Amino acid sequence: GVKPGDRVATLCKNGIEFVESYFALAKIGAVMVPVNWRLVANEANYILTDAGATVLLFDTEFNELVGQIKDKNDSVKHYVSIGDNSPDYASDYDELAEKSADNEPEIGGGDDDLLFIMYTSGTTGHPKGVMHSHNNMLWAEFTSLVTSDMQNEDRFLMPMPMFHVGTLIPVSQLVHRGATGVIMRELELPEMFKAIEQEKITITMSVPALLQFMLMTPEFEKTDMSSIRWIATGAAPVPVSLLNEYEQLGIMTVSYTHLRAHET
Numbered sequence: 001g002v003k004p005g006d007r008v009a010t011l012c013k014n015g016i017e018f019v020e021s022y023f024a025l026a027k028i029g030a031v032m033v034p035v036n037w038r039l040v041a042n043e044a045n046y047i048l049t050d051a052g053a054t055v056l057l058f059d060t061e062f063n064e065l066v067g068q069i070k071d072k073n074d075s076v077k078h079y080v081s082i083g084d085n086s087p088d089y090a091s092d093y094d095e096l097a098e099k100s101a102d103n104e105p106e107i108g109g110g111d112d113d114l115l116f117i118m119y120t121s122g123t124t125g126h127p128k129g130v131m132h133s134h135n136n137m138l139w140a141e142f143t144s145l146v147t148s149d150m151q152n153e154d155r156f157l158m159p160m161p162m163f164h165v166g167t168l169i170p171v172s173q174l175v176h177r178g179a180t181g182v183i184m185r186e187l188e189l190p191e192m193f194k195a196i197e198q199e200k201i202t203i204t205m206s207v208p209a210l211l212q213f214m215l216m217t218p219e220f221e222k223t224d225m226s227s228i229r230w231i232a233t234g235a236a237p238v239p240v241s242l243l244n245e246y247e248q249l250g251i252m253t254v255s256y257t258h259l260r261a262h263e264t
Contacts, residue, residue: 001078002055004029004108007117009053009076011035011044011062013185014162017082017093019171021057022116022162026134029109032116033129034163041068043127047119049075051129057093060085110134118165132165141173148232150203154179155227157195157204159187166235170205193219200227207235211242 002008008030012018025032033051035044037059048056048069056076058066060083070079070089079090086092109115115134119127150156156174158181160167174181182199184191187210195201206214211233214220231246 002028002030005114006030006055007033007051007053008055008057009033009035009048009051010163011037011056011058011066012082012162013037013059013061014158014167014183015059015082015185016183017057018162019181019183022168022171023175024105026109026115027107028105029107029113031114034116034118034168036119036161036163037062037065041065041072043122045069045072047127047129048073050126051117051119054078055080057082058090059083060087063087066090116168118168137169137172140169141176144169144173145177148203149230150174150177150179152178154202154229155182155199156180157182157184157192157199157201159184159192159195159210160205160207161186166205189213189217190219193217193223193225196228197224202227202229203231204228205232207233208238208242209236211238211246215245 002025008021008025010018010021010032012021022032033047033053035047039047044065047053052075054076055078056066056069057080060081063081063085066079067087070076079087080093080096081087081090082093112133112135115132115137117129117131119129121127144150150173154177156170156179158167158170162168162171171181173179182195182201184195192214196204211231
């Protein structure tokens, strides 16, 4: 029953369901509201209420948090759960998918229509809902594509949370480029190194602190990272010494915000 313009919030860790929902909502013209799953109930409820979310899609590992939100929220009319132990008040994601029609939905959104609302961290007050249109996202992808040397055969590891715009851009970008995305449910360094080696990852994303932690982790020297061409990083200034350290290792060269596309 979701219609163009409806706000659908997500309280989900990275996964196929998140990606499916993102493109499904975009296609029918609805608006995704990704919620940081690290927030407490009052903080998450503020975002849901402020955005006017009428549907909440959530992982069942957040059942307790969603139950607390439900007791305080008046805007959400429908709850959809992903995973086992679905609460009585929620519809099951897989069951809804199985029962749905297999005909192609009509395109209900595009151009300057609202695509998603991304909330700021709220460090100086309440979080602010930043509105992103379809065109806004498309040009962000194009800008990234022409500056980051993503190629069709690339395998992109996504360890960072999809509730952040820094990960949502590559999610869209990979589809338009035709490259492969490898999704990590959440960031765990041992699992990240395992994925790099097993999946022959060629590109990935990071933040300066994570780049530093990677160097300090014992698995770093034990992992075959020869497949990696570059790592994108941003969100904070990157020390030149850190960039140099990676380049001296002969693994990759990283620049601020986007990687300069040359192999070392």
